[in-house]
Amino acid sequence: MSKKVLIVGGVAGGASAAARLRRLNEDFEIIMFEKGEYISFANCGLPYYIGDSIKNRAFLLVQTVEGMKERFKLDVRNLSEVIEIDRKNKKVKVKNHKTGDIYEETYDELILSPGAMPKIPYIEGIKSADNLFTLRNIADTDRIKNYVDINKPQKALVIGGGFIGLEMVENLQKRGVEVILVHSRNQVMKPVDYEMASILHNHLIEKGVKLILEDKPAKIENKGRKVTLLSGKEIETDMIILSIGVTPESKIAKDAGLEVNSKGAIVVNSKMRTSDKNIYAVGDAVQVIDFVNKKPTMIPLAWPANRQGRLVADIISGKDVKYKGTLGSLVAKVFDLTVAATGNNEKTLKELKIPYEAIHIHPVSHAGYYPGAAQVSFKMLFDPNTGKVLGAQGVGKDGVDKRIDLIANSIKAGFTVYDLQDIEVCYAPPYNSAKDPVNIMGYYGANIMENIVENTQWYEIDDLVKNNEFILDVREEYEVANGSIPNTVNIPLGQLRKRLNEIPKDKKIYVCCQVGLRGYIACTILNQYGYNTSNIDGGYKTYSSIKNSEKLVKSQDESVKVAL
Numbered sequence: 001m002s003k004k005v006l007i008v009g010g011v012a013g014g015a016s017a018a019a020r021l022r023r024l025n026e027d028f029e030i031i032m033f034e035k036g037e038y039i040s041f042a043n044c045g046l047p048y049y050i051g052d053s054i055k056n057r058a059f060l061l062v063q064t065v066e067g068m069k070e071r072f073k074l075d076v077r078n079l080s081e082v083i084e085i086d087r088k089n090k091k092v093k094v095k096n097h098k099t100g101d102i103y104e105e106t107y108d109e110l111i112l113s114p115g116a117m118p119k120i121p122y123i124e125g126i127k128s129a130d131n132l133f134t135l136r137n138i139a140d141t142d143r144i145k146n147y148v149d150i151n152k153p154q155k156a157l158v159i160g161g162g163f164i165g166l167e168m169v170e171n172l173q174k175r176g177v178e179v180i181l182v183h184s185r186n187q188v189m190k191p192v193d194y195e196m197a198s199i200l201h202n203h204l205i206e207k208g209v210k211l212i213l214e215d216k217p218a219k220i221e222n223k224g225r226k227v228t229l230l231s232g233k234e235i236e237t238d239m240i241i242l243s244i245g246v247t248p249e250s251k252i253a254k255d256a257g258l259e260v261n262s263k264g265a266i267v268v269n270s271k272m273r274t275s276d277k278n279i280y281a282v283g284d285a286v287q288v289i290d291f292v293n294k295k296p297t298m299i300p301l302a303w304p305a306n307r308q309g310r311l312v313a314d315i316i317s318g319k320d321v322k323y324k325g326t327l328g329s330l331v332a333k334v335f336d337l338t339v340a341a342t343g344n345n346e347k348t349l350k351e352l353k354i355p356y357e358a359i360h361i362h363p364v365s366h367a368g369y370y371p372g373a374a375q376v377s378f379k380m381l382f383d384p385n386t387g388k389v390l391g392a393q394g395v396g397k398d399g400v401d402k403r404i405d406l407i408a409n410s411i412k413a414g415f416t417v418y419d420l421q422d423i424e425v426c427y428a429p430p431y432n433s434a435k436d437p438v439n440i441m442g443y444y445g446a447n448i449m450e451n452i453v454e455n456t457q458w459y460e461i462d463d464l465v466k467n468n469e470f471i472l473d474v475r476e477e478y479e480v481a482n483g484s485i486p487n488t489v490n491i492p493l494g495q496l497r498k499r500l501n502e503i504p505k506d507k508k509i510y511v512c513c514q515v516g517l518r519g520y521i522a523c524t525i526l527n528q529y530g531y532n533t534s535n536i537d538g539g540y541k542t543y544s545s546i547k548n549s550e551k552l553v554k555s556q557d558e559s560v561k562v563a564l
Contacts, residue, residue: 008114014039053174077096110279129240136246158181166189192341203337211553216229217230360538363437377538387418392408454533479540
């Protein structure tokens with residue numbers, strides 16, 4: 001049966017819904033409204049155009065109005081904003097921004113894909129700043145790029161250390177701009193845990209970025225050229241990028257009486273239906289169910305929006321399909337590093353009181369004997385009772401994304417740590433080792449499940465030192481000379497069996513090595529000689545990365561105070 005379907009908003013959700021609807025229903029009347037000029041563009045590529053990594057602006061346009069009309073026989077109306085929904089009479093009110101006219105359009109089914117808009121906090125003087133920018137769409141991109149091209153700013157202040165903030169830091173610096181990054185939390189990149197973010201902190205500072213954490217703007221003066229932080233620091237800047245997150249653009253849904261959550265996200269069921277059976281919603285404006293913990297959440301990412309758009313088209317076309325929830329799989333480039341994550345992080349699991357075990361490994365990206373191998377860092381979380389994988393994070397120069405992709409698929413498949421051991425991956429020295437890091441995480445997790453080894457986490461170490469616990473460092477002497485946990489006893493792994501008399505049996509032995517592997521081996525040896533042991537997870541590498549980061553951030557903070 002032919003239907004008239006209206007779609008509010010293009011880009012990932014709306015455009016994918018429109019294309020799929022047409023492929024399945026040649027006779028449907030499909031009208032897509034987009035209040036902006038462009039109906040489908042590469043949001044995630046915008047910072048890289050500003051930084052000149054993407055040279056051709058046209059490459060950002062995934063699909064044009066003319067292209068969609070011609071290929072999919074759609075009625076595409078850009079610069080047309082749906083300003084009101086009349087649910088009772090199944091019609092919408094539309095404002096044509098080209099002519100100023102307001103008109104009505106009826107529907108059988110309505111799909112809302114309005115997206116999300118940048119959060120703008122109250123900061124004294126913010127409205128007077130003529131050099132302050134947010135980044136959401138092509139128009140924003142043009143404004144920022146033109147400002148950089150014409151005004152050639154020397155200094156920039158980026159407020160917010162999420163995706164956009166970090167990408168803008170890198171791309172502004174590529175344009176020769178000195179950048180200060182201010183973030184209100186104690187770490188950048190909220191989806192990963194503190195110790196993984198610490199690797200990014202070290203790298204950002206290494207690249208010349210001034211990093212200020214746990215601080216935020218309190219006052220803006222001189223049309224945005226002076227920013228005073230809550231701490232009292234005063235920053236002189238030529239431009240400001242505000243990127244502290246997004247909020248659902250759901251006003252028309254709220255005004256129409258559709259159910260929204262406390263943060264304004266449109267509430268939908270597994271069929272992406274709103275509280276009105278003829279109205280669907282997709283993308284950044286909706287509340288979704290977290291695939292791992294099954295709690296409502298908001299995850300404004302491109303993959304979920306695309307998937308939801310296609311799924312809604314299938315449902316309207318009569319298919320019996322459901323949205324299974326969002327993992328929140330993500331990846332970002334931070335200068336020379338890649339950071340990626342999927343599933344729940346440790347912060348979330350703690351907050352929801354979900355039992356978990358955490359492991360850290362630091363393997364190389366491919367066979368160590370083949371040129372270009374670089375150390376990468378991974379963290380995985382799993383249920384200690386069932387072994388079910390709950391989440392993972394990775395940071396490194398190469399190969400991070402493909403391992404996190406593997407974990408993401410494993411979570412969707414319901415895999416346990418034992419299943420990770422059986423994942424069969426491609427192997428050749430330029431690409432991998434015979435034992436993939438995902439396999440290693442599986443082996444490590446299974447060892448904990450089977451009580452072969454007990455783990456101690458990085459955040460427990462300072463208390464161990466304070467309480468004068470016995471910490472055994474099994475690295476070589478030259479490694480220890482380059483840095484170690486305070487008050488450790490050093491017995492290299494190769495000498496361990498010969499020096500058991502130096503290790504007390506009446507105390508628990510906390511074993512440390514560089515990345516955790518030798519510590520694990522030492523634990524298996526000592527356990528068989530009657531010792532009570534625990535391996536310091538991730539070894540000195542994880543611990544030192546955090547301590548170095550904290551030292552560098554503090555040093556940066558002091559240098560900013562002096563400079564300003």
